Amino acid sequence: MNLAVDWRAVSGADERVLEARDVHLHYGSRRVLQAVNLRAQPGRVLALIGPNGAGKSSLLGVLAGLLRPSLGMAMLDGVSLARWPAPELARRRAMLSQRVQLGFGFRAEEVAMLGRSPHGAASPQASDRRIVEAVLRATGTWELRQRNYLELSGGEQQRVQLARVLAQIWDCREAPGWLLLDEPEAGLDIAHQHELLGHARQLAGQGFGVIAVLHELNLAARYADDVALLAQGRLVRHGGRDQVLDAQVLSKIYGVALACARDGEGRPLIHAV
Amino acid sequence: MNSIALPRRHALSARAWALGGLAALLAVAAIGGMAVGAMPLSATQVLGALLRWLDGLPMQGQDAVVLTLRLPRVLMASLVGAALACSGATMQGLFRNPLVEPGLVGVSAGAALGAIGMIVLGGAVTAVLSPLLGSFAIAGAAFGGGLLATFLVYRFGSRRPGVATLLLAGVAINAIAMAGVGVLTYLANEHQLRDLTFWTLGSLGGTSWARLGAVAPLLLLPLLWLPTQARALNALLLGEREASLLGFEPRKLRRRLVTVVALATGAAVAMCGVIGFVGLLVPHLLRLVWGPDHRLLLPGSALAGAGLMIGADAVARVAVAPAELPVGVITALLGGPFFLWLLSRLRTGEAG
Amino acid sequence: MFERSRCWLGAVALALCAQVAAADAPRVVALGGDITETVYALDAQQSLVGVDSTSLWPAAARELPNVGYVRQLAAEGVLALRPNLILATHDAGPPPVMAQLREAGVRIELMPATRTPEGVVAKVREIGRALGREAAADAIAHRIETQYAELSKAVAGMKSHPRVLFLMATEGSPKAGGRETAAASAIVLAGGTQIADGFTGYKPVSAEALVALAPDVILLMRERADEVGGVSGVLQLPGVALTPAGKARRIVFVDGQALLGFGPRNAEHELELQRVFAGVQP
Numbered sequence: 001m002n003l004a005v006d007w008r009a010v011s012g013a014d015e016r017v018l019e020a021r022d023v024h025l026h027y028g029s030r031r032v033l034q035a036v037n038l039r040a041q042p043g044r045v046l047a048l049i050g051p052n053g054a055g056k057s058s059l060l061g062v063l064a065g066l067l068r069p070s071l072g073m074a075m076l077d078g079v080s081l082a083r084w085p086a087p088e089l090a091r092r093r094a095m096l097s098q099r100v101q102l103g104f105g106f107r108a109e110e111v112a113m114l115g116r117s118p119h120g121a122a123s124p125q126a127s128d129r130r131i132v133e134a135v136l137r138a139t140g141t142w143e144l145r146q147r148n149y150l151e152l153s154g155g156e157q158q159r160v161q162l163a164r165v166l167a168q169i170w171d172c173r174e175a176p177g178w179l180l181l182d183e184p185e186a187g188l189d190i191a192h193q194h195e196l197l198g199h200a201r202q203l204a205g206q207g208f209g210v211i212a213v214l215h216e217l218n219l220a221a222r223y224a225d226d227v228a229l230l231a232q233g234r235l236v237r238h239g240g241r242d243q244v245l246d247a248q249v250l251s252k253i254y255g256v257a258l259a260c261a262r263d264g265e266g267r268p269l270i271h272a273v
Numbered sequence: 274m275n276s277i278a279l280p281r282r283h284a285l286s287a288r289a290w291a292l293g294g295l296a297a298l299l300a301v302a303a304i305g306g307m308a309v310g311a312m313p314l315s316a317t318q319v320l321g322a323l324l325r326w327l328d329g330l331p332m333q334g335q336d337a338v339v340l341t342l343r344l345p346r347v348l349m350a351s352l353v354g355a356a357l358a359c360s361g362a363t364m365q366g367l368f369r370n371p372l373v374e375p376g377l378v379g380v381s382a383g384a385a386l387g388a389i390g391m392i393v394l395g396g397a398v399t400a401v402l403s404p405l406l407g408s409f410a411i412a413g414a415a416f417g418g419g420l421l422a423t424f425l426v427y428r429f430g431s432r433r434p435g436v437a438t439l440l441l442a443g444v445a446i447n448a449i450a451m452a453g454v455g456v457l458t459y460l461a462n463e464h465q466l467r468d469l470t471f472w473t474l475g476s477l478g479g480t481s482w483a484r485l486g487a488v489a490p491l492l493l494l495p496l497l498w499l500p501t502q503a504r505a506l507n508a509l510l511l512g513e514r515e516a517s518l519l520g521f522e523p524r525k526l527r528r529r530l531v532t533v534v535a536l537a538t539g540a541a542v543a544m545c546g547v548i549g550f551v552g553l554l555v556p557h558l559l560r561l562v563w564g565p566d567h568r569l570l571l572p573g574s575a576l577a578g579a580g581l582m583i584g585a586d587a588v589a590r591v592a593v594a595p596a597e598l599p600v601g602v603i604t605a606l607l608g609g610p611f612f613l614w615l616l617s618r619l620r621t622g623e624a625g
Numbered sequence: 626m627f628e629r630s631r632c633w634l635g636a637v638a639l640a641l642c643a644q645v646a647a648a649d650a651p652r653v654v655a656l657g658g659d660i661t662e663t664v665y666a667l668d669a670q671q672s673l674v675g676v677d678s679t680s681l682w683p684a685a686a687r688e689l690p691n692v693g694y695v696r697q698l699a700a701e702g703v704l705a706l707r708p709n710l711i712l713a714t715h716d717a718g719p720p721p722v723m724a725q726l727r728e729a730g731v732r733i734e735l736m737p738a739t740r741t742p743e744g745v746v747a748k749v750r751e752i753g754r755a756l757g758r759e760a761a762a763d764a765i766a767h768r769i770e771t772q773y774a775e776l777s778k779a780v781a782g783m784k785s786h787p788r789v790l791f792l793m794a795t796e797g798s799p800k801a802g803g804r805e806t807a808a809a810s811a812i813v814l815a816g817g818t819q820i821a822d823g824f825t826g827y828k829p830v831s832a833e834a835l836v837a838l839a840p841d842v843i844l845l846m847r848e849r850a851d852e853v854g855g856v857s858g859v860l861q862l863p864g865v866a867l868t869p870a871g872k873a874r875r876i877v878f879v880d881g882q883a884l885l886g887f888g889p890r891n892a893e894h895e896l897e898l899q900r901v902f903a904g905v906q907p
Contacts, residue, residue: 100512101511102511117521311699338701464696464716467697471697478697478722479720590701590702593691594702595703596693597699
């Protein structure tokens with residue numbers, strides 16, 4: 001197994017990283033993550049890829065502060081996540097989980113407004129309403145805003161949840177906000193998959209940090225700046241997209257023969273042989 | 274979890290209108306509640322009595338009936354109804370299930386066990402105390418039983434995150450408490466049997482200023498605190514994981530909410546017996562009409578629950594005058610069919 | 626506030642009684658079947674304005690306003706009848722309501738529980754005194770005392786005391802009257818042997834237990850005779866047919882209110898019962 005390649009960004013904002021430092025995660029005797037060291041830079045999209053059971057979602061959970069590592073720690077801006085007050089952390093990072101279950105008939109705009117909860121106001125302010133409008137438009141759900149959430153299709157609900165998550169960090173000014181996505185492409189048709197990741201790229205362009213667990217290698221190939229490859233709880237490779245998406249390494253990790261072509265724009269295109 | 278949606282008008286910031294409307298209805302219900310009874314009075318007499326009391330003027334005519342018998346009773350009904358309905362709304366949010374009622378955490382069953390235990394076995398205790406204090410002994414035992422049951426449910430039920438184990442623990446403790454009640458029912462003599470039956474049916478009879486004062490803080494403080502948790506409950510509807518990500522602390526929240534609900538429901542049940550349906554029906558109904566936002570649901574449930582309780586108690590006092598029906602019977606009789614009627618009028622939304 | 630409520634409840638009574646004072650007619654609420662019986666026996670029923678749900682005799686009593694079960698009264702309901710006297714059994718309640726009635730200034734006379742001849746006589750005299758009908762009460766007391774004297778003489782002369790069981794036929798197993806019930810006192814007074822003394826109160830007994838108890842006579846309330854289907858219905862209850870009482874068809878329906886209420890009619894019904902017991906061959 002090759003050692004992970006640790007690669008630093010050239011641009012500034014070196015301290016404003018979200019990182020996992022020597023993270024181990026055990027559940028009883030089951031080792032989910034082992035000695036993971038990972039740094040994510042704001043302004044870039046980092047894709048976490050790997051076979052099933054590699055620990056990608058768990059790593060994302062640790063980086064979000066949801067899961068407490070058994071050893072090591074996750075840190076934001078140099079401070080351990082465990083020491084961050086929950087509301088403050090919620091204003092800096094937002095995570096779109098897999099399968100958010102909401103069984104109550106809120107209107108779509110009310111669901112998006114829930115994302116403004118960490119911002120303290122007892123009642124929605126004008127600024128909150130502006131932000132909700134912005135995120136709804138950004139996710140293409142503005143027309144759905146008065147509809148009952150339960151009556152939307154799965155994909156529409158997914159996008160409304162994304163709007164909520166974006167609303168959490170939309171106005172993050174003093175420091176870069178972080179958007180964490182856990183297999184966001186699940187349940188979306190191909191058009192919306194690309195739309196969602198397109199937004200993620202846009203946000204990265206605006207200075208946000210984006211970390212996405214992606215199942216689909218070609219989405220990672222197309223939208224990620226950096227890629228981290230996990231297998232069996234270990235970080236196998238971490239670096240630029242082109243460096244990590246190497247056909248030989250991927251074939252070995254995934255256990256199937258893969259080849260890497262190039263598309264019209266020069267981006268890698270991975271396919272089975 | 275399914276939910277049923279009504280075509281709603283654009284509520285927006287009409288929250289104030291909605292709550293104001295409910296408050297006005299409550300005021301009308303209160304005046305009405307003080308006017309009806311075995312000795313019928315007019316609204317003018319009631320208002321006159323209240324105004325004279327507030328101004329410190331001496332009483333006239335039937336003022337005393339209003340002020341010593343009916344006013345504390347209407348206030349008790351309001352507090353009990355509000356506490357039960359608001360607790361019900363809280364529990365439905367905490368468990369993410371609109372069919373939950375406050376007794377699920379074991380408080381009603383525990384209170385029943387405590388009260389019935391005191392009725393059947395507490396002869397030694399109640400013999401020593403004066404009869405009046407004896408009735409407080411029953412309420413005290415009920416309150417203690419309710420809190421103990423809730424404590425046990427929480428201990429066993431919070432070993433894992435999420436509310437599934439809490440629910441199961443509630444079921445188990447409820448079963449144990451009911452078994453205990455069964456044994457006590459067997460041991461009871463005829464007098465005790467009737468007493469405990471009536472207690473289980475719930476009644477606001479015998480409400481005086483003293484009894485109201487004993488239980489008012491335990492009902493009022495939760496009513497003031499629970500609506501402040503509206504945002505947190507809204508977030509909890511997304512699940513504990515999402516609520517965590519949104520900056521709330523679900524474990525702490527759960528503990529606080531369960532405790533406060535246990536206090537409020539325990540006090541209500543201890544003083545007035547088991548009054549069902551209010552905690553389930555009122556929040557569920559309001560949610561169908563106004564949506565799941567707790568900032569409207571919690572205060573709205575409190576106001577509506579108070580009004581409903583006043584109405585049910587009025588019926589209880591008038592239906593078989595000069596005798597009295599247990600108010601729990603009325604809430605069940607009113608609640609069930611009305612709910613069925615409402616269900617028949619709605620269209621179902623898609624499954625969640 | 627709490628101290629003032631006392632004065633105010635007094636004002637309730639004052640306000641209500643002000644309307645009554647002019648007429649000055651006594652307005653009595655009788656709580657307890659035996660107490661109502663006594664009021665009628667004393668010929669004071671014109672003053673009755675309300676009774677409780679156990680006051681079923683005589684039929685006229687059922688026409689009066691019913692304030693509900695004696696242990697679960699409603700303060701306002703009782704006060705609405707504007708009584709100036711409440712005659713109640715000792716366990717009238719609930720206590721907060723009794724307190725409210727007392728604070729309203731209504732005169733409440735509580736009668737102790739009575740299951741003995743002396744108690745019955747004393748109760749008649751008590752009620753007579755409360756209603757101001759001492760003379761009538763004396764006459765009745767005298768009559769009752771004579772009847773009880775006759776009864777104890779007859780009982781003393783009995784060669785054997787039959788084994789008696791009191792049953793209430795309910796869903797499932799019938800319930801037997803154990804120790805400390807009115808039924809037990811009534812049986813012993815009439816010269817029977819109370820055999821179900823392993824428990825107190827009314828408890829379900831299984832068919833085998835019935836057979837093991839082997840009663841010579843089985844008593845039931847006449848008020849429930851139709852429900853249970855008369856003598857033949859009782860004989861069909863599991864186990865009854867195997868008891869001596871069942872075999873000899875000695876199933877007796879007694880007037881529940883009169884006998885078990887231990888009111889003025891108790892004496893004559895005890896005498897009747899004693900005659901039945903005396904006729905039982907061992």
